Structure formats: C-alpha cells, structure tokens
Amino acid sequence: MGMTGTHEQSLQAVVAKRAVIWHELECGAYRADMALWRELAHDARAEMPPGAALDIGAGSGRVSLDLARGGAKVTALDIDPVLLGALERRAGSTGIQTVCADARDFELERADYALCLAPMQTIQLLGGPDGRIAFLRRARAHLRPGGLLACAIVTELEPFDCTAGGPGPSPESVRIDGVLYMSRAVRVALTRGLVRIERERSVLPAEQREPPGAPSRERNVIELDHLSAARLHREGSAAGLQPAGTRTIAATEEHVGSLVVMFRA
Numbered sequence: 001m002g003m004t005g006t007h008e009q010s011l012q013a014v015v016a017k018r019a020v021i022w023h024e025l026e027c028g029a030y031r032a033d034m035a036l037w038r039e040l041a042h043d044a045r046a047e048m049p050p051g052a053a054l055d056i057g058a059g060s061g062r063v064s065l066d067l068a069r070g071g072a073k074v075t076a077l078d079i080d081p082v083l084l085g086a087l088e089r090r091a092g093s094t095g096i097q098t099v100c101a102d103a104r105d106f107e108l109e110r111a112d113y114a115l116c117l118a119p120m121q122t123i124q125l126l127g128g129p130d131g132r133i134a135f136l137r138r139a140r141a142h143l144r145p146g147g148l149l150a151c152a153i154v155t156e157l158e159p160f161d162c163t164a165g166g167p168g169p170s171p172e173s174v175r176i177d178g179v180l181y182m183s184r185a186v187r188v189a190l191t192r193g194l195v196r197i198e199r200e201r202s203v204l205p206a207e208q209r210e211p212p213g214a215p216s217r218e219r220n221v222i223e224l225d226h227l228s229a230a231r232l233h234r235e236g237s238a239a240g241l242q243p244a245g246t247r248t249i250a251a252t253e254e255h256v257g258s259l260v261v262m263f264r265a
C-alpha cells in the first residue's frame with residue numbers, strides 16, 4: 001500500500017530535520033579553525049573596494065554565519081538544499097546569499113570575491129583529482145585578481161576500529177524535544193586512495209513517551225580523498241592559481257589538526 005501525500009511529506013520533514021541535527025552534532029561545535037577564517041575575512045574586507053567571501057560547502061552555516069555576523073559579505077554555497085534551508089532560517093538580517101550548487105560546476109553573478117574558503121575537508125569530498133581541479137578552476141573564475149582561496153585538508157588520520165567494542169572517541173550528543181541523538185566515530189580505515197570514516201548514530205526516544213519508542217541505530221560512512229598539501233598545490237597550479245603557502249589548525253581533544261592550503265588568483 002502506498003503512502004498518502006501528507007504522510008510522505010511528514011516523513012520527508014523528519015528525515016530533513018534529522019539530517020540537520022546530525023550535521024550540527026558532528027560539525028557544528030568545531031571552533032579551532034574559526035580564528036583563521038575571521039582573520040582572512042577581515043583582510044578581505046580591508047581591501048579597496050572591500051571584498052566579499054564565498055564559503056564552499058557551507059552546510060548549515062557554521063562558518064558563514066560567524067563571518068557574516070562579524071560584518072563580512074558572504075555567499076554560502078552547498079550542494080545540499082536541506083542544510084542550506086537551515087542556514088537560511090538562521091541567517092536573520094546577516095545578508096548572507098545562499099546558492100545551492102555543486103562546487104565543481106557553479107556559475108555565480110559576481111566574479112570579484114576577495115576570499116573563497118573551503119573549510120572542514122570539503123575539498124576532499126569532490127571525487128578525486130578531476131573533481132578537485134574542476135572546483136579549483138571554478139574558484140579561480142570567481143576570485144578577483146589577487147583574491148585568496150583557502151582549503152582546509154586533513155592529511156594524517158590514525159586508523160582505529162572499535163566496532164567490536166573497546167575504547168574509542170567519546171560520542172557527541174544532544175537532546176532535542178526530549179529525544180537524545182548520539183554520534184560516535186567507530187572506525188577510521190585507510191585504503192589506497194580514501195580515508196573511510198564510520199560513525200554510529202543512535203536515537204533514543206523521549207523517556208516520557210507512551211508507549212515508549214524503540215532506540216534506533218544506524219551507520220554513517222564518509223569517504224575523504226587522500227590528499228597532501230604538495231599535491232593540492234600542484235593541482236591548483238594546473239587550474240591557473242598561484243600557491244600562497246599553508247597555515248595549520250591545531251588538533252583539539254575531539255578533532256585532528258588540519259592544514260589550510262592557500263592560493264592567489
């Protein structure tokens with residue numbers, strides 16, 4: 001028997017709400033990179049004329065919202081309309097422009113951004129060298145001459161496996177409307193070209209619910225392309241960008257450190 005339209009819509013709404021909750025839980029609390037993005041956005045604004053920032057893979061707005069609240073003019077681009085919808089609901093009067101597009105294939109109205117940033121390993125989600133070079137070309141096409149592109153990458157992830165029990169990273173958790181959401185990395189495996197990160201996501205229904213619902217559990221897998229700063233700099237040169245050094249973001253108790261590979265258009 002098929003679902004009614006209303007039933008299907010409410011199911012879609014639950015799935016969308018959960019997608020935002022998981023994204024926020026797994027990425028939203030990360031702060032170690034923020035000082036660098038603020039510094040780069042500040043430099044972009046200090047240019048004459050003041051430059052705008054393009055946030056690639058903006059998600060639900062962790063970085064875009066912070067920069068825009070600090071006075072930056074921000075365009076937030078992401079392939080996921082559900083995450084962008086959450087960003088728009090939070091954007092208030094910040095003036096953030098959102099664009100739902102693929103980072104490898106986008107065309108925006110303006111091509112004079114002073115800063116393009118790709119935080120949190122987004123550039124390692126683009127399907128290998130061809131996808132990265134396509135993105136690097138698109139970024140270059142949207143930067144003003146001398147504009148800066150900054151891409152955060154992880155180069156060293158320690159493999160581990162606690163799927164059969166044993167100690168591992170502590171879970172991130174949040175309670176919303178009495179429901180407890182928990183997410184924990186349970187395995188990192190390195191293959192030739194990919195870093196495979198597995199998370200266990202659990203949902204524990206509100207205790208006061210009658211009758212009590214059953215807890216649910218699912219695996220989430222993300223695959224990051226292996227990437228070094230030297231390789232990314234070579235790919236940037238192939239896309240017509242000038243290498244502009246690297247910066248480091250220190251590891252925290254919950255997150256590994258990362259490198260930020262930079263280019264000038």
Ligand SMILES: C[S@@+](CC[C@H](N)C(=O)[O-])C[C@H]1O[C@@H](n2cnc3c(N)ncnc32)[C@H](O)[C@@H]1O
Nearest residue numbers: 027057058059062078079080102103119120122
């Ligand atoms: C690790 S999250 C980073 C989110 C946010 N920038 C942050 O730092 O919290 C990666 C983001 O990249 C987006 N993404 C993945 N592939 C993409 C693509 N091909 N084009 C645009 N966005 C993409 C995902 O939807 C997700 O929001």
